[in-house]
Amino acid sequence: MRAWSPVEIPTLPVSGPEVSLHDTSTGGRLTSAPVDAARMYVCGITPYDATHIGHANTYLAFDLLNRAWRSAGRTVRFVQNVTDVDDPLLERADKVGVDWVELAERETELFRQDMQALRILPPDALVGAVESIPLVIDLIQRLDAAGAIYRVEDDLYYSVAADPAFGAESHYDRDTMLRFFGERGGDPERDGKKDPLDPVVWRGERPGEPAWDSPFGRGRPGWHIECAAIALEHLGTTFDVQGGGSDLVFPHHEMCAGHAQVAAGEPFARIYSHAGMVGYGGEKMSKSLGNLVFVSALRNSDIDPMAVRLTLLRHHYRTDWEWTDEQLFAAVDDLATWRRAFSLGAGAPAAPVVTEVLAALGDDLDAPRAVAAIDAWAKATLGTDGLADTSDPEAAATLLPVLDAALGLAV
Structure with a gap:
């Protein structure tokens, strides 16, 4: 599956520090300083909507x-999936009367554009679930050889008891696990399972649903096994x-880790990092x-995508927060202010701002702190609190590449 076109990143004359991140599994900070390429897997969309x-x-x-990572001089290997066959997609396609393949392709293309x-x-x-079915079959066979797979009617399940580390990523108690498992695609009430938390890894063929041949009978992959198989193949x-949203802590990331660890005998990931949830209307x-x-x-209503990006940057990635139109319109105004400041060429001293942003x-990816440094520079440059500071003749030329490379803002 093709990704979207690459973005040109300016090469900075200075290096950023090694990156420290909050790790969900330990509850603390870990510094990510890979010896070779930094390897990251981020769970992607199920393309049933925009x-x-x-x-x-x-x-x-x-x-x-x-x-x-790149600012710190690291090369990066980044892998993402698209769950282009799963219950939500099939249900949406059936509801609107559209072929599920057509729906998945259309929404994946819109995702690329966004x-x-x-x-x-x-x-x-960028790897789709459908194209990764051979990887899933291979991983299920490895898990079966480890004694971690059992059958309930036409479906195959993974036994969470096979991984001694089960629960070490989320640290939830069993009642919380059961609640989230039921709310987030699991089937804790199904008869015949060894443990209500055991997830399906191969769903046997149902009438009217897509299915593929396998040594276990025709069917399709479960959700968690898909990401585990893709990550193992492309990242080891x-x-x-x-990475992913905080709603993936359990069951998705816990199950992915279990699948991989039982099959490979090694930890799945070093750091589990999760973004907060965004609300709207309470x-x-x-x-x-x-x-x-x-x-x-928003794009179709002539909103500058950089204003959308700046609105997001004003919130720390791990926080839960609420989107409002007022924040978006404030970002539009802020970008206009920044552009006026940059248009002068000269401005307040840029070197301390570069250091602060990086x-x-x-x-821990403190984007609000970085944005505040740019705000302060623009304010000083334009003299909104008094006399304008244009003491650095190369200020704009110094800062613009940093905004681009580090914050992804084309100003």
Whole structure:
């Protein structure tokens, strides 16, 4: 599956610091200083609808990590999936009377356009669930050889008891796990399972649903096994960061880790990093509530995508927050102010701002702190608190590449 077109990143004359990130599994900070290429897997979309601001918030967070690694002089290997066959997609296609393949292709293309507009760096490998079915089959066979697979009627399940480290990523108690498992695509009430938390890895063929041949009978992959198989194939074990929204902590990332660790005998990822949830109208954005703000709708209403990106950057990636139109319109005004300041060429001293921006992003991707440094520079340059400071004749030329490379803003 093709990704979107790459974004040209300026080469900076200075290096950023090594990146420290909050790790969900330990609850603390870990410094990511890979010996060779930094390896990152970020869980992608299920393409049954357009990209909304919650998606954009997550993908921007890990775009900042990608950029911070590069600023620190690291090469990056970034992999992302697209779950182009799964229950939500099939249900949506049936409801609107559209072929599920057509729906998946259409929404995946819209996702590419949205990511391109927001200047998200593309993955080195964008891999669909359908094309990864051979990888899934191989991983299931490895798990079966380890004694971790059993059958319930036509479906295959993975036994969470096979991984001694089960629960070490999320640290949730069993009641919380059961609640989230039921709310997030699991089937804890199904008869015949060894443990209510065991996830399906191969769903046997149902009438009217797509299915593929396998040694276990015709069917299709489960959700968690898809990401585990793709990550193992393209990144190997113990890669640097497993990323996604905080709603993926359990069951998705816990199950992915279990699948990989039982099959490979090594840790799945070094750091588990999660972006906060974005709300709208007092609730988390979700399809079921109908309170989604779509990136494409904003683009089609002549909103500068950089204003959307700046709105997201003003919130720390791990926080939960609420989108409002007022924040977006403030970002439009802020960009206009920044552009006036940059148009002068000269401005307030730029070197301390460069240092602060790169340091902020190395410090658990603190984009609000980085943006505040640019705000202060623009304010000083334009003299909004008094006399304008244009003591640095090369200020704009120094700062613009940093905004581009580190924050992804084309100003």
